[in-house]
Amino acid sequence: MSFINETHDINLKSWVASANQAGTDFPIQNLPFASFRRKGSNEEFRGGVAIGDQVLDLGAVAAANIFDGVAQEAAEAANAQALNEFMGLGKAHWSGLRLALSRALREGSEHQGTLEGALVAQGDVEYALPCHIGDYTDFYTSIYHATAVGSLFRPDNPLLPNYKWVPIGYHGRASSIDVSGQTFPRPKGQTKAPDAEAPSFGPCKRLDYELELGIYLGKGNELGDAISIEDAEDHVFGFCLFNDWSARDLQAWEYQPLGPFLAKNFASTVSPWIVTTEALAPYRTAWHRDENDPQPMSYLESAQNRESGSFDIQMDVLIETDKMRSENVAPSKVSESSFKHSYWTVAQMVTHHTVNGCNFLPGDMLGSGTQSGPEHEEAGSLLELSRGGKESITLSNGEERKFLEDGDKVIMRGWCEADGFNRIGFGSVEGTVLPAK
Amino acid sequence: MSFINETHDINLKSWVASANQAGTDFPIQNLPFASFRRKGSNEEFRGGVAIGDQVLDLGAVAAANIFDGVAQEAAEAANAQALNEFMGLGKAHWSGLRLALSRALREGSEHQGTLEGALVAQGDVEYALPCHIGDYTDFYTSIYHATAVGSLFRPDNPLLPNYKWVPIGYHGRASSIDVSGQTFPRPKGQTKAPDAEAPSFGPCKRLDYELELGIYLGKGNELGDAISIEDAEDHVFGFCLFNDWSARDLQAWEYQPLGPFLAKNFASTVSPWIVTTEALAPYRTAWHRDENDPQPMSYLESAQNRESGSFDIQMDVLIETDKMRSENVAPSKVSESSFKHSYWTVAQMVTHHTVNGCNFLPGDMLGSGTQSGPEHEEAGSLLELSRGGKESITLSNGEERKFLEDGDKVIMRGWCEADGFNRIGFGSVEGTVLPAK
Structure with missing residues (x-):
C-alpha cells in the first residue's frame, strides 16, 4: 500500500512502556491529537499526543525545540487550545510532525530524556474540543x-x-x-x-x-x-x-x-x-x-x-x-x-x-x-x-x-x-x- | 409603546447634515452597526455606526473616551473587526451605547468637535462581515x-x-x-x-x-x-x-x-x-x-x-x-x-x-x-x-x-x-x- 510509511511498522516500540502493552489504543503507530490540560487546573489547554497511557504535551515539545522544519512549525502551531492552525497547515506538516514524534518516542531515541518531562498521565488530564468547529x-x-x-x-x-x-x-x-x-x-x-x-x-x-x-x-x-x-x-x-x-x-x-x-x-x-x-x-x-x-x-x-x-x-x-x-x-x-x-x-x-x-x-x-x-x-x-x-x-x-x-x-x-x-x-x-x- | 425612548424622537437632528436629508436610510434615529475600514487600505476592520452618508468610527470613539460606564465599555468592545464581544454584552450595553451615540451626534452636542474627525464617508469604505457567525x-x-x-x-x-x-x-x-x-x-x-x-x-x-x-x-x-x-x-x-x-x-x-x-x-x-x-x-x-x-x-x-x-x-x-x-x-x-x-x-x-x-x-x-x-x-x-x-x-x-x-x-x-x-x-x-x- 502506497500510503504506508515507517510510522506504521509493527516492530516499532516506544520508550513509553505502556504504549507497548497489548490492547492499548495508543501504541506508537497511532499518535492521535487532542487538546488537554491537567485536570482541575487553570492551565491553558494545548495540543497533546496520546502514547500508551500518557499524553505528550506539544507545548513542551514545541518549547524544547528538538524538531526541524515543518515538524517544528507544526508543533508550535499545535501549542494552542484549538488545533485549527495546525490542522490548516496541510499534509506535509501533519506528516512531518507525525514522523518526528514517531522517531522521538521510539526506543533508543536521543530525545527520551527531554520528552520524559513532557508526559502527563491520561488519568490526570481533562480535554477540550480539539478545535473550533466552524461548520x-x-x-x-x-x-x-x-x-x-x-x-x-x-x-x-x-x-x-x-x-x-x-x-x-x-x-x-x-x-x-x-x-x-x-x-x-x-x-x-x-x-x-x-x-x-x-x-x-x-x-x-x-x-x-x-x-x-x-x-x-x-x-x-x-x-x-x-x-x-x-x-x-x-x-x-x-x-x-x-x-x-x-x-x-x-x-x-x-x-x-x-x-x-x-x-x-x-x-x-x-x-x-x-x-x-x-x-x-x-x-x-x-x-x-x-x-x-x-x-x-x-x-x-x-x-x-x-x-x-x-x-x-x-x-x-x-x-x-x-x-x-x-x-x-x-x-x-x-x-x-x-x-x-x-x-x-x-x-x-x-x-x-x-x-x-x-x-x-x-x-x-x-x-x-x-x-x-x-x-x-x-x-x-x-x-x-x-x-x-x-x-x-x-x-x-x-x-x-x-x-x-x-x-x-x-x-x-x-x-x-x-x-x-x-x-x-x-x-x-x-x-x-x-x-x- | 413602551419600547420607545428618546432616541426615536422624530424631532432629533444631527450635526451630520446628510443624516437630516429626506429619504436617507441612516437618520440619527437609526444608528446601525457594521465592521468597516477605508477602501483598499491595510487598516484593521473595526466597528462603525452609520449616520447619513458617513460612518462613525467606533475605534476613534472608544479612544476619545467621551462616554461613561456601559456606553464606553460597549464602544471599546465594538473596536474590533468582529462585533461578537460587543453583541454578547447584552441589552444594557447596546442601549447605553445607542443613547450615548444619539446624544453625541445631535445638533448642539459638546462632542461634535471630537467626533467630526471620527467620520469616514461611506463612499470611501469597505465592509467585512459584522461578526463571526458561528451557527x-x-x-x-x-x-x-x-x-x-x-x-x-x-x-x-x-x-x-x-x-x-x-x-x-x-x-x-x-x-x-x-x-x-x-x-x-x-x-x-x-x-x-x-x-x-x-x-x-x-x-x-x-x-x-x-x-x-x-x-x-x-x-x-x-x-x-x-x-x-x-x-x-x-x-x-x-x-x-x-x-x-x-x-x-x-x-x-x-x-x-x-x-x-x-x-x-x-x-x-x-x-x-x-x-x-x-x-x-x-x-x-x-x-x-x-x-x-x-x-x-x-x-x-x-x-x-x-x-x-x-x-x-x-x-x-x-x-x-x-x-x-x-x-x-x-x-x-x-x-x-x-x-x-x-x-x-x-x-x-x-x-x-x-x-x-x-x-x-x-x-x-x-x-x-x-x-x-x-x-x-x-x-x-x-x-x-x-x-x-x-x-x-x-x-x-x-x-x-x-x-x-x-x-x-x-x-x-x-x-x-x-x-x-x-x-x-x-x-x-x-x-x-x-x-x-
Missing part, C-alpha cells in the same frame, strides 16, 4: 441505516431514489458539540402521536444515540473552488468517534420538509482524540459499489477511491445505566459495526460537499451518519435495534431498553486491526442523559 | 412562501401539517456567508429531470435568490437552558438584509429526506449594517394568528408577542443585468414585501430554537426564511414569481427572466416607516452571479 455537516452514508430508518418514518418509501446517486448530507449545529463527558438534560419539544389531532409538548420519550465517526477537515478551500476526488483526502486531517444524539419523536414531527432540527441540536459528543488519516492507512479497504446499483457519477469516481477509499474502523456501543453504576456492574454492549460498510467514502463526501463551490475551513467536521452494518445487531441506533420502539433490547444485567432513560451513559469505542499491523484505537466517547429541566 | 439557522416563516414552494415541490401536499404548529427551521452553512458585494460562480451539481431515468451533472439551470432578513443573536444561553418567549428579544441584537441564494434544480433532487444542502451552501449574502432591535421599536406591529388556525402552544405565546411581536420591515428586490449595466439603465424592481406578513415572530423563533436546550452564541444568525407576502407580486423568489419557471417575468428594460442568468446582480433593500416617526433604512445587500467554473 458541521452530517452525512447519511450507511445504506442499512437509511433503509431501516426510512422504513420507520416512511414505510411505503424507505429508501428515496436519490440515495444511490447523492451522498446525502445536511447541515448540523456546531455550538452544541462538546467533548466526551458531555451531559445534557433530556430535550423537550413538540411531538405528535400518529392518531392525535394536535401535537403535544413535553420531554422527549424516544431519546436515542447515533454511532458515527466525525471527520475533521484540515486544509480548507476557497469559496467557488471544488475539491476533486483525487485531492479530497489531502484535506482530511483525521477522524474521531461521534455520538449524534437524536430525539426521535421530535424528529418525526418536525423533519419535513427541511430536515431534522431540534431533534439533533441539543447535544452532540465527540471523542477527545483525533486519529489522523495517515495513522489509518493500514486499515484501508477497497470500496465497492454493487454492480446492480448505479455507479457513481464521474466527479465521485477515482481509481484510488476504488482501491482503498474505505476504512475498516470497527466501533461498538455500550450503555451504562444508573442501576449498573449502583451495583458496580460493567456497561452492557449493545451493538458493533464498522465504517467499511459505508455506501460512500470520505473522499466522496468531501468532493460532493464542495462540488458546488462550498468552502471548508480548517476544523470543520463531517459526521459519517449512523454506521449501521448489514445485520440487525450491527445497528447504530436504538431506533433500529428496538425496531422503532416495538421490541425492547435486554442489557447484560437484565434491564430492558427501547430508548434511553435518564442517567443512561452511552459509551462508544473504535479501533482498527489489520494483518501485519498493530491494533490502534480511538479511545472512547461518553455522554450521559440527565432528567429534563 | 446560522434558516427559518421558513412566510406561510405564503411555504405554500407556493410546497405546491411546486409537492403539488399534492403543499403545506405540511406541522407548519402551523412548529416554526420550521433548519441549519445552514456559515462558512459561505459573506457581506454585500459577494460574487460566486454559478454552482454545479446533480439534477434530475422528472422524466429522466438518471440524474445528470452540470451548472445549475434554476438559480434563484431568496429575500430574507437575517437576525443576529447577541447574548447567548447555556446548553440546556431554554429561553422563554418573555426573554427572547433580550437576546436579539439586530437585523440585516439577507439573500439566501438557492439552486432550485439541485434542491429538488437532493432535499429529501434531510433538507436542502448543496442547493443553499454555495453562497449567502448579508447587508453590512445591523439595524438594532431597539431602532426598530417604532415599527412594531401586533402579531395575529387567524382564528381558524391552531393557536401557538403556550411556550410560543405571550401578551407582548401578541401586542407587538411583528416588525413592519418593508423590503424590495431589484435585478441589474449585464445589459442594463452596458446600457447604463437602472436596475429593475421585481417585487416588494414586508416582514409583517411572517407567520411566526422573531421571539417565537428564538424560543422554539432553544426550547430543547440548544445554545446560542453571540453573533449566531437566524434567517427569517423567504418573506413572500400574500399577493403574487410580493413573492420573495423567482421560483414563485415565475410560477416554478413556467412564466417569464419582464424586467424594466424588456429583458425576461425565469431564473437568474450569469452577470445578474441582485439588490435587496429594506426600510421602515410609521406615523409619527422618521423613516429608517437598512441600506442594501448586493451580490452577483458569475459564470460556472
